[in-house]
Amino acid sequence: MKKYVAEPFKIKMVEPIRMTTREERVEKLKAANYNVFYLAADDVYVDLLTDSGTGAMSHEQWAGIMRGDEAYSGGKSYFKLLDAVKDIFGYKYAQPVHQGRAAEKVLFPTLLKKGQYCIANMHFDTTRAHVELSGGTPIDCVCEAAKNPAIYDDFKGNMDVEKLEKLINEYGKENVGAVLMTITNNSAGGQPVSVKNIKETAAVAKKYGITFVIDAARYAENAYFIKQREEGYQDKKIADIVKEVFSYADAFTMSAKKDAIVNMGGIVGIKDNAEMYENVKAMTIPYEGFITYGGLAGRDLEALAIGLYEGIDDDYLKYRIGQMEYLGSKLKEAGVPFQFPVGGHAMFLDAKALLPHIPYNEFPGQALALELYLEAGIRACDIGSYMMGNDPDGVQIESEFEFTRLAIPRRVYTQSHLDVVADAIIAIKERASEIKGYKIVWEPKVLRHFTAHLVPLDK
Missing domain, CATH: 3.90.1150.10 (Aspartate Aminotransferase, domain 1)
Known part of the structure; x- marks a missing residue:
């Protein structure tokens, strides 16, 4: 039996839990x-x-709660989050929102027209729902290895790239609004996706002029699996793996309630497409709030900026x-x-x-x-x-x-x-x-x- 890995932290506060009959x-x-x-x-x-949102925040995050800037517009905590996104992911634009499904709500309607398809390794439940609410049809295209729970494979979360290209040709590239990569692949069992597969998927999307989006809820865990399992990455830092992975995408949605270890928060990241960012901002204001708080308190933005770094330790x-x-x-x-x-x-x-x-x-x-x-x-x-x-x-x-x-x-x-x-x-x-x-x-x-x-x- 595998040895338990000891906690790299001390417990400072406890919450009683009740045992029922x-x-x-x-x-x-x-x-x-x-x-x-x-x-x-x-x-x-x-x-x-x-x-999601059930993790325990660190003493640094709780200290950040007290430092949060609650200004309605242009608060310091907003700019701290922008700096973290630029540093970790290499993206020019970031829009905070209150959680992952909010990120989907403000991004997908800007990408998908009624009747179009969104092809993913696998959509999670809220992602599937927001594709449908945008008038699109979600199509899952996971690799065959994922479909047999009993067998071992390093990267069961991978996209079936050959099938992806066949589907694009079958539907017509003008009818595919987005290609989506969920990392790790939640619905397939929290399974990781390799850099090689992400790179190949990005190449197909670029070939047909289709926006490539990463669902980044568990980006740090995926990077850890890459470091452990993918040839050529054993000696790379987690931070460097993360930056490479996101360099292949055009945008990402993130429920920060997972790998950023906060109780509430989300992000839409956009690499460099100013028009896409303007469209997302236009959706954010009526649904989430002004762009510099995006449905979050300043203290949440502060804790999120800290948690993004803690998640890649x-x-x-x-x-x-x-x-x-x-x-x-x-x-x-x-x-x-x-x-x-x-x-x-x-x-x-x-x-x-x-x-x-x-x-x-x-x-x-x-x-x-x-x-x-x-x-x-x-x-x-x-x-x-x-x-x-x-x-x-x-x-x-x-x-x-x-x-x-x-x-x-x-x-x-x-x-x-x-x-x-x-x-x-x-x-x-x-x-x-x-x-x-x-x-x-x-x-x-x-x-x-x-x-x-x-x-x-x-x-």
């Missing part, structure tokens, strides 16, 4: 309509619902990915199927393999997430057919994956917490055949997994 959890889950998003956080012991990243590898090694030893190797921010349990008796339209990923809560008060979420939703005709989409995602917050949980998680999963594996599926009894039209109501099936 199984009987309590049965009732809590019923009251939550069998949807983990409705559970009160106080009723969760280990919360792995998301790594080598010791921190070694510990961060080490947590995933430790949990993964325990589960692999016990024969639990998951997207292998582990991703950067989460463990993606292969619910299709663990619960083969539950069909996709009874949502095995969701069933496993609910069972984890019942077993030990652990909150996780579905990344599968339940999350995918329905097509325009109302027919349930069958996802290529049926994952249950355990997203690990940054600098929050210890080895003992991960041991509790591993023990709970292994216990569930022993009685997996007893677990039942679920059906939806109410759902919204968009992003249903956040608010849908479900009931367990008796069969």
Whole structure:
């Protein structure tokens, strides 16, 4: 079993968490309509619902909170953030927004016209929704290796570049509004993308005159995997890898609530296209606020500028990915199927393999997430057919994956917490055949997994 990588920090403050009984959890889950998003956080012991905005900020970031400039226009904290984006990513323009989906909301309508396509290695849920809200159609084009969770591949998040070019020719280049690269590839299991693949994808986009965008939520974790796995990058600094990766793109969106380790914040980065930047500014003002605060308090901008640097620290990243590898090694030893190797921010349990008796339209990923809560008060979420939703005709989409995602917050949980998680999963594996599926009894039209109501099936 892989040795746990010790934390490169001391704990200065603690937050009590409550342990519930199984009987309590049965009732809590019923009251939550069998949807983990409705559970009160106080009723969760280990919360792995998301790594977005749930990290622990450093003492420097908390000090920055006190230094934040709350001027409505032209505050110092805004310019500090601009300097950080220029330094780390090499981009001339940056627009702060309140989170990642806001970045998508202000950028995608400037790139996509009604009826156009956005082709990605894989779209995450909010990205997919914002492409559709812009009138576009999201198309996933992930490499074949990602589709087999059991096999090892260094870069399962990669774009299928050959397929990408075929799709552009099939649709017509004028009908493809953007090519998108999600790093790391969340929906494929938090899997990394290589520099080689990013460079090749950028070359195809440039060949056809299509804007190439990076979804940069987990840019630092992706850079760490590149350093560990890609030939020629072992001796390079994380900061240098980051700068090279972003040099191939025209723009990026970022949920800074992930690798920038803040509780709220996002960025649209634009390399050098002044017209694109003006269009983004025009969208920001009515939806997010004036351009120098973009829906954020000055203190948030200050913490974000600091967090961008902390997220690319080598010791921190070694510990961060080490947590995933430790949990993964325990589960692999016990024969639990998951997207292998582990991703950067989460463990993606292969619910299709663990619960083969539950069909996709009874949502095995969701069933496993609910069972984890019942077993030990652990909150996780579905990344599968339940999350995918329905097509325009109302027919349930069958996802290529049926994952249950355990997203690990940054600098929050210890080895003992991960041991509790591993023990709970292994216990569930022993009685997996007893677990039942679920059906939806109410759902919204968009992003249903956040608010849908479900009931367990008796069969």
